[in-house]
Amino acid sequence: MLAQRSRIALFVCFFLTNCILAKAQVNFSSEIKKLSDVALLPQYLSETVVKQESSYDRTGGNNDGFEGTYSYLSKESNGDLVVFEQKGKGVLERIWTPTPTDDTLDFYFDQEKIPRLSIRFRDLFTGKVYPFIQPIVGKKVGGFYSYLPLPYEKGLKIVFRGEKILFHQFQYRELPASQQVTTFTKSLTKDDDEALNKAVEVWNYGNHSVASLYAGRTEVVAKTQELRSNQSITLAEINEGGRILGIEIDSAHLFKGKLRDIALRITWDDDRTGAVFAPVAEFFGYSFGQVSMQSLLLGVNRQGKLYAYFPMPFDNKAKVELVHLAGVDFGKPISIRSKIIYSKEPRDKHKEGKFYAYWKREEPALGSYYDFLKVKGKGHYVGTILQAQATDFTNFTEFFEGDDSTSVDGLMTVHGTGSEDYFNGGWYAQPAGWVEPISGQIHGCLYYSLPQGRTGAYRFFLSDKMPFNKEFYHGIEHGPVNNNRPVDYSSLALYYAEKPLINSQELTASNAKFKDPENYSFYPRLMDYLTYTGDMSRDGFDGKHAEMTIDVNDVPEGNYSVFVRNEMPVPQDLKIEGYSNGEDLSMADKLGKDFIYIGEVQVDQNRTPINLKFDSPQSSKFKFDVLVLSRSAQ
Numbered sequence: 001m002l003a004q005r006s007r008i009a010l011f012v013c014f015f016l017t018n019c020i021l022a023k024a025q026v027n028f029s030s031e032i033k034k035l036s037d038v039a040l041l042p043q044y045l046s047e048t049v050v051k052q053e054s055s056y057d058r059t060g061g062n063n064d065g066f067e068g069t070y071s072y073l074s075k076e077s078n079g080d081l082v083v084f085e086q087k088g089k090g091v092l093e094r095i096w097t098p099t100p101t102d103d104t105l106d107f108y109f110d111q112e113k114i115p116r117l118s119i120r121f122r123d124l125f126t127g128k129v130y131p132f133i134q135p136i137v138g139k140k141v142g143g144f145y146s147y148l149p150l151p152y153e154k155g156l157k158i159v160f161r162g163e164k165i166l167f168h169q170f171q172y173r174e175l176p177a178s179q180q181v182t183t184f185t186k187s188l189t190k191d192d193d194e195a196l197n198k199a200v201e202v203w204n205y206g207n208h209s210v211a212s213l214y215a216g217r218t219e220v221v222a223k224t225q226e227l228r229s230n231q232s233i234t235l236a237e238i239n240e241g242g243r244i245l246g247i248e249i250d251s252a253h254l255f256k257g258k259l260r261d262i263a264l265r266i267t268w269d270d271d272r273t274g275a276v277f278a279p280v281a282e283f284f285g286y287s288f289g290q291v292s293m294q295s296l297l298l299g300v301n302r303q304g305k306l307y308a309y310f311p312m313p314f315d316n317k318a319k320v321e322l323v324h325l326a327g328v329d330f331g332k333p334i335s336i337r338s339k340i341i342y343s344k345e346p347r348d349k350h351k352e353g354k355f356y357a358y359w360k361r362e363e364p365a366l367g368s369y370y371d372f373l374k375v376k377g378k379g380h381y382v383g384t385i386l387q388a389q390a391t392d393f394t395n396f397t398e399f400f401e402g403d404d405s406t407s408v409d410g411l412m413t414v415h416g417t418g419s420e421d422y423f424n425g426g427w428y429a430q431p432a433g434w435v436e437p438i439s440g441q442i443h444g445c446l447y448y449s450l451p452q453g454r455t456g457a458y459r460f461f462l463s464d465k466m467p468f469n470k471e472f473y474h475g476i477e478h479g480p481v482n483n484n485r486p487v488d489y490s491s492l493a494l495y496y497a498e499k500p501l502i503n504s505q506e507l508t509a510s511n512a513k514f515k516d517p518e519n520y521s522f523y524p525r526l527m528d529y530l531t532y533t534g535d536m537s538r539d540g541f542d543g544k545h546a547e548m549t550i551d552v553n554d555v556p557e558g559n560y561s562v563f564v565r566n567e568m569p570v571p572q573d574l575k576i577e578g579y580s581n582g583e584d585l586s587m588a589d590k591l592g593k594d595f596i597y598i599g600e601v602q603v604d605q606n607r608t609p610i611n612l613k614f615d616s617p618q619s620s621k622f623k624f625d626v627l628v629l630s631r632s633a634q
Helices: 002-022 028-035 190-204 585-590
Strands: 049-054 081-086 090-097 104-109 117-120 137-140 143-146 150-152 156-161 169-174 219-227 232-238 242-249 262-268 276-279 298-300 306-308 312-314 318-324 334-343 354-362 370-376 379-390 404-408 411-415 443-449 454-460 466-468 471-476 487-497 519-522 530-537 540-550 558-566 595-603 610-622 624-631
Touching: 028 190, 049 466, 081 169, 137 443, 219 232, 232 242, 232 334, 242 318, 276 354, 318 334, 354 370, 370 379, 370 487, 379 443, 379 471, 404 466, 466 471, 530 610, 540 624, 595 610, 595 624
Parallel strands: 049 411
Antiparallel strands: 049 169, 081 156, 090 143, 090 150, 090 169, 104 117, 104 156, 137 143, 219 334, 232 318, 242 306, 242 312, 242 334, 262 276, 262 318, 298 306, 312 354, 354 487, 370 471, 379 454, 379 466, 379 487, 404 411, 404 471, 443 454, 519 624, 530 540, 540 610, 558 595, 558 624
8 A cells, every 4th residue: 555655646747846847937948048057958848849941842852941932921001011920839940041121120029919029120130229239140251140049938029121022930839738938029038138148258259169058067087008909098087977078188189181080989878870970080079181160069179178068967877988980990090089078977868869960872863862860769959060072063062952852750841942051151152141151159151162173061059959759850952953063062960859859971081081072163253263354354255365263272282284265256366375276175075075175284283363364356255154163194
């Protein structure tokens, strides 16, 4: 009888505890806290789903906002555009656009007849209107973003007071009817202000550590040891429950270069496979051999220290290793100095998942999506790191026209508007756009080279982590339509779950390595790699004399053949360096019949710009759409 009463008491306690948790208040403070308190990341979310309203082309084409065709849901009687409308309880977690205007957005909360918030579209991101303050809102690599949470109890409607709105994404989280919600108001409480200021403080801080992100006592495993060819070393082995809060490795220069032949392996409890098994360089945000990422949770800091501050709870044991992938002998052993910082607080199995990073590399088939993560089970998605290399040389980085797509438990929940848009950027290959490595706290561009056809990017999901209960799909297109641009993708998909939901692709020295392209392409109408004097401009040669200078900073040292793909017949009397009247045209077979061979050039170790001269005794015209430096046989 006593045992029965005890069971009843435990059941009642469990029931009441879950009821209390289910009714925990959702308000501005609770949501903004997620942007600074990274310790919350492992916690499961229940009865909620993240969705998105965006301007994507509903026909499957690439008109994702260029004309505004799909950029509104309906029109008001006065012609204003309804761009977002949801009923019931939820939180608007993220707003993104590359095309803000000075038109006004009206936010109607809880079916109110008068907008509770009216703000210029542009001022969502400028930091001029409180509480939309930077860096919680802002602009990076061509994209404008806001992570200021806007909770609502009885729905939210956003109306654009203007004639035309272009690209946008409104990401939101649906909440159950039983959830207690306090609707957003511009008059923040003291608690709201403190939570917002804490988020701003964390996002503004430029040199994070475990101490700056986590409270409480920690333990440290510090080692200095040698890694030898084709061997592994253990950075830490913990034989009790706890959570890793920091992984720090000195000497960032050790992991630079093309090989990426040293891997990080992390194993939890009795898992047979690594929770993480990926190239060190890729996990810590290097891009094509260069140090790049400096985010809140992963990267390399200014002192050359690699760091990972994702919370990683485990049940009974954890092991962190560095593994040299067999195949390349690096000769002299490498000295590795590391720290693993952890707490003795074990995972709460009912509330938290373990951290996993799924690595893969693939040249996705034309016509098919690239899958970041496709799994069955329960968990939540928290991050993407992507490296991308075009495998042709005439379409630059057009693979980045591809939209992201997410399905949760069999229902499509998110459809994006372009790859750099997914990473909160905008306008690749355009001035002030996605053209250079810039790190934000949770998103950024890792690399961009037009001549190489390369880019890299990352995005972490803090307040907007995506929960799933039965199955999850997260992928991205490669190309403007029908996945029609060939590309080599390498990615890490970060998630929390009870167990590994998928094993990383087999990692070898061969498939970890990246190679430099054979061909480097320059486009007259894109960026400023080509500059002109005399009778020449972006529109072509029109006259008698001109010079064109090629910026070769993105081209490795070596000898190259020069080709152009002409858009009009070549005048008979035009001379371009070594080319005249069809001379040496046989060389053009290397790239195809549309290309004309110009001559040979050398890129020296200083990357001295290359000049080409155009001369014609009579005024003539010549036009090309791409110039290619093709690596010569050494």
